Amino acid sequence: MAGKINLIIYGCGVMGRRIVQALSSKDRFEIVGAVDVDEELAGKDLGNFLDPPKKLGVKIEHDADKLFSEVKADAVVLTTTSYLENIHPQIFQCIEAGLNVISTSEELSFPWKRSPDRAKKIDDLAKEKGVTVVGTGINPGFLMDTLPLVLTGPCLKVDSVRVVRMMNSAQRRIPFQKKVGTGLTRDEFEEKIEKKIITGHVGLLESVYMIADGLGWELEEVRELPPEPAIADRELTTGMGTVKVGDVMGLVSVAFGKKNGEKVINLEFNAHAGVKDEYDEIYIQGEPDIHEKILGGVHGDIGTVAVTINTIVNAVQASPGLKITKDLPPAVVVTQ
Amino acid sequence: MAGKINLIIYGCGVMGRRIVQALSSKDRFEIVGAVDVDEELAGKDLGNFLDPPKKLGVKIEHDADKLFSEVKADAVVLTTTSYLENIHPQIFQCIEAGLNVISTSEELSFPWKRSPDRAKKIDDLAKEKGVTVVGTGINPGFLMDTLPLVLTGPCLKVDSVRVVRMMNSAQRRIPFQKKVGTGLTRDEFEEKIEKKIITGHVGLLESVYMIADGLGWELEEVRELPPEPAIADRELTTGMGTVKVGDVMGLVSVAFGKKNGEKVINLEFNAHAGVKDEYDEIYIQGEPDIHEKILGGVHGDIGTVAVTINTIVNAVQASPGLKITKDLPPAVVVTQ
Numbered sequence: 107m108a109g110k111i112n113l114i115i116y117g118c119g120v121m122g123r124r125i126v127q128a129l130s131s132k133d134r135f136e137i138v139g140a141v142d143v144d145e146e147l148a149g150k151d152l153g154n155f156l157d158p159p160k161k162l163g164v165k166i167e168h169d170a171d172k173l174f175s176e177v178k179a180d181a182v183v184l185t186t187t188s189y190l191e192n193i194h195p196q197i198f199q200c201i202e203a204g205l206n207v208i209s210t211s212e213e214l215s216f217p218w219k220r221s222p223d224r225a226k227k228i229d230d231l232a233k234e235k236g237v238t239v240v241g242t243g244i245n246p247g248f249l250m251d252t253l254p255l256v257l258t259g260p261c262l263k264v265d266s267v268r269v270v271r272m273m274n275s276a277q278r279r280i281p282f283q284k285k286v287g288t289g290l291t292r293d294e295f296e297e298k299i300e301k302k303i304i305t306g307h308v309g310l311l312e313s314v315y316m317i318a319d320g321l322g323w324e325l326e327e328v329r330e331l332p333p334e335p336a337i338a339d340r341e342l343t344t345g346m347g348t349v350k351v352g353d354v355m356g357l358v359s360v361a362f363g364k365k366n367g368e369k370v371i372n373l374e375f376n377a378h379a380g381v382k383d384e385y386d387e388i389y390i391q392g393e394p395d396i397h398e399k400i401l402g403g404v405h406g407d408i409g410t411v412a413v414t415i416n417t418i419v420n421a422v423q424a425s426p427g428l429k430i431t432k433d434l435p436p437a438v439v440v441t442q
Numbered sequence: 443m444a445g446k447i448n449l450i451i452y453g454c455g456v457m458g459r460r461i462v463q464a465l466s467s468k469d470r471f472e473i474v475g476a477v478d479v480d481e482e483l484a485g486k487d488l489g490n491f492l493d494p495p496k497k498l499g500v501k502i503e504h505d506a507d508k509l510f511s512e513v514k515a516d517a518v519v520l521t522t523t524s525y526l527e528n529i530h531p532q533i534f535q536c537i538e539a540g541l542n543v544i545s546t547s548e549e550l551s552f553p554w555k556r557s558p559d560r561a562k563k564i565d566d567l568a569k570e571k572g573v574t575v576v577g578t579g580i581n582p583g584f585l586m587d588t589l590p591l592v593l594t595g596p597c598l599k600v601d602s603v604r605v606v607r608m609m610n611s612a613q614r615r616i617p618f619q620k621k622v623g624t625g626l627t628r629d630e631f632e633e634k635i636e637k638k639i640i641t642g643h644v645g646l647l648e649s650v651y652m653i654a655d656g657l658g659w660e661l662e663e664v665r666e667l668p669p670e671p672a673i674a675d676r677e678l679t680t681g682m683g684t685v686k687v688g689d690v691m692g693l694v695s696v697a698f699g700k701k702n703g704e705k706v707i708n709l710e711f712n713a714h715a716g717v718k719d720e721y722d723e724i725y726i727q728g729e730p731d732i733h734e735k736i737l738g739g740v741h742g743d744i745g746t747v748a749v750t751i752n753t754i755v756n757a758v759q760a761s762p763g764l765k766i767t768k769d770l771p772p773a774v775v776v777t778q
Contacts, residue, residue: 128598248595256592257736258775259584259752260745262464320774392775394744397737400593405730409596416595435769438656439594439728 111422114139114177114205116196117185118147118166120281121210123155124411125183130156133442135418137162139177141170143186170196174203180422181206183414188212188308190221194228197239201231207239208421210414212309214241215251216316216430219328229428238421240429242437244409245271246309247417249400250373251316252431254388257396258321264392267317268372271386273403275356276344276379282406286356286377287335289346295335295354306333306359307375314363314371320432323365330361336378344379355379416440447758448515450475450541452532453522454483454502456617457546459491460747461519466492469778471754473498475513477506479522506532510539516758517542519750524548524644526557530564533575537567543575544757546750548645550577551587552652552766555664565764574757576765578773580745581607582645583753585736586709587652588767590724593732594657600728603653604708607722609739611692612680612715618742622692622713623671625682631671631690642669642695643711650699650707656768659701666697672714680715691715752776 113135115122119142129135140152145168153162167173182200187193190213197214200207217225232239241247250269258264275286287295287304298304311330318325335354342349349355356378363371384403390396416437424434431437449471451458455478465471476488481504489498503509518536523529526549533550536543553561568575577583586605594600611622623631623640634640647666654661671690678685685691692714699707720739726732752773760770767773 244596252772253592255774256589256772259773260580260740260748261775262744262748262751264775264777322777394741395738396740399735399737401733401735402731404596404732408598408730412596412598415598432774433771435771436588436592437595438591438768439597439600441600441658 110134110136111181111418112136112138112179113418114141114173114179114182115152116141116170116182116200118142118152118155119185121185121410122183124407125185125414126152127156128411128415130162132440134440137164138179139173140164140166141168141173142166143168170199174199174205179205181208181418183418184209184211190214190217190224194224197228198231201228201235201237201239204235204237206237206421208414208418209241210243210410211241212243212246212312215243215246215309216312216319218319219315220311225428232428233426236426238424238426238429240417240421240431240434242413242417242431244404244406244413246312246316247431248409248413249386249404250310251313254317254390255320255432256436257388257398258390258392261390261392261394261396264321264390266368266370266372266391268389269387270374271376271403272381272384273377273406274379274381274384275377276342278406280345283344283346287354288344288356288379289349290354292335292337292352292354299332304333304357306330306357310359310361310373310375313373314361316430316432317371318363319430323370325363325365325371327364330359333357333359336376336380338380342379349379412439413437446470446472447517447754448472448474449754450477450509450513450515450518451488452477452506452518452520452536454478454488454491455521457521457746458519460743461521461750462488463492464747464751466498468776470776473500474515475509476500476502477504477509478502506535510535510541515541517544517754519754520545520547526550526553526560530560533564534567537564537571537573537575540571540573542573542757544750544754545577546579546746547577548579548582548648550575551579551582551645552648552655554655555651556647561764568764569762572762574760574762574765576753576757576767576770578749578753578767580740580742580749582648582652583767584745584749585722585740586646587649590653590726591656591768592772593724593726593734594728597726597728597730597732600657600726602704602706602708602727604725605723606710607712607739608717608720609713609742610715610717610720611713612678614742616681619680619682623690624680624692624715625685626690628671628673628688628690635668640669640693642666642693646695646697646709646711649709650697652766652768653707654699655766659706661699661701661707663700666695669693669695672712672716674716678715685715748775749773
């Protein structure tokens with residue numbers, strides 16, 4: 107086994123805590139610091155949030171710059187927010203401190219099309235400071251972009267890529283069930299779509315762009331459709347209570363990319379309580395066709411924690427700059 | 443698109459010709475030379491072996507050193523033989539000439555365990571000369587090693603990996619049908635196993651070792667079992683003629699790796715005319731379990747040609763040394 111990797115946890119919310127939980131059983135990593143913007147967490151031991159709690163000897167700091175100046179680390183695991191607009195100052199902060207960054211920010215997974223200026227600034231500064239920055243997770247980062255690209259490896263040509271995720275939201279945590287509109291009436295759902303309270307799945311566009319970039323395709327149109335409600339045709343019991351016939355079980359999000367008038371990239375994300383058969387499916391039309399399926403699907407929360415952790419080794423070893431998961435060696439499970 | 447990659451084709455047999463056929467439609471690559479040990483091919487235009495034939499303006503040479511001294515290229519596509527014992531002088535020849543090597547040699551895919559001295563020599567010289575050497579193909583190289591490792595990305599832990607390929611050999615070329623014993627009696631099959639005329643699938647052991655290396659596992663036992671005949675329970679029509687009930691339809695090859703007394707890596711390669719439902723399946727036991735399936739399977743010949751071609755870009759861009767496919771960025775289809 108190569109040497110230990112010293113980590114700072116930036117963001118001690120749900121995802122950060124799950125990552126800490128998973129890291130705590132792995133010898134390869136050492137958590138040497140933690141920071142959160144929430145002042146109420148300041149001074150608490152990070153181990154308070156383990157299950158069961160145990161003393162880790164790592165106090166949560168409020169001031170990232172102060173922490174970075176005091177503690178020597180190899181990389182930061184950054185889980186504060188999905189959106190580049192909000193997270194980019196924190197990314198710069200880490201880079202300036204000479205720290206590699208592995209983040210669950212969906213928009214960081216492929217920022218070159220939607221935020222080219224920010225992407226370039228991150229890439230330039232990372233190269234200047236000799237560190238790697240990468241955004242990853244189960245999706246974007248793996249199931250709907252990197253994995254489909256991996257599966258084009260045995261193809262001589264590819265005409266189109268379609269990915270379908272079928273997820274039973276009733277088996278996920280309550281905030282997720284709420285996020286997909288479980289139990290709402292159709293009108294309430296439409297209103298939340300209009301007010302952008304329900305936004306669908308962050309990162310679908312990034313996955314479309316990442317696939318197109320991997321295939322060297324110039325797309326003439328890339329679009330994410332407003333999420334559609336999945337309507338119950340039978341009464342369902344969920345963590346959000348009973349969903350009546352005609353009410354919302356969850357949602358379906360679709361994004362696509364067009365080339366020569368054809369939808370050559372199609373991504374469909376189904377997350378509702380009516381899904382009986384969970385799976386993640388990839389159809390590649392080409393020479394040869396590839397039809398791949400993960401039966402039972404991949405649990406999103408565990409998957410994001412795992413992909414993030416398993417990307418750390420590659421990120422630390424990669425050449426400097428803003429990296430896209432498809433351009434790094436595969437994130438293989440770190441078993442120890 | 444980045445710049446053209448100039449290639450020398452080393453080995454103009456079945457696989458070499460298929461690779462040339464596929465390369466001929468891609469702008470990214472330029473074939474600038476070809477070499478074969480067969481004197482009868484010397485002086486012929488490589489384009490004679492295209493379907494339909496066309497003049498490529500590339501004469502097949504007999505003397506590799508002479509060709510290397512006369513022609514400037516970025517990489518060699520080496521398809522002469524499966525076995526490291528036979529191919530290693532050619533690999534050294536390419537490295538000495540400062541050429542990157544992408545080879546379909548199964549034993550080159552992971553030579554560190556079965557031929558550690560040769561692996562080290564190749565790695566050392568490649569680093570000295572600043573070139574990359576990589577062995578790949580559909581299997582080993584993709585379906586039974588790199589892809590299973592990619593699929594551990596969403597796992598927090600992995601207890602075991604099982605891969606099953608189900609291939610209908612009756613749909614493959616005649617030499618392959620012959621190689622798996624199609625139409626033999628059981629006695630004839632056993633005799634050919636004993637005389638090592640039928641050897642099963644070259645590279646299964648390399649796949650076991652590659653998976654173990656990717657997972658950081660030390661195996662206490664690694665073994666490939668002698669291929670078992672698949673016996674016809676009904677009369678079958680194949681390219682080798684009619685297979686009678688009780689005769690051999692093809693074979694099943696199995697290799698495994700043990701850790702703590704358990705078979706933690708299991709690879710099973712089924713190639714016989716009785717396979718109705720073709721697929722390539724991966725079972726990962728861990729947290730979470732991953733159960734993946736490529737429905738219809740991946741055609742082995744097309745797959746090897748494609749994986750080899752799609753690995754060229756990575757090999758040319760990689761840092762010097764002997765590389766294992768799992769440690770390179772994914773081989774994504776080169777579409778142009």
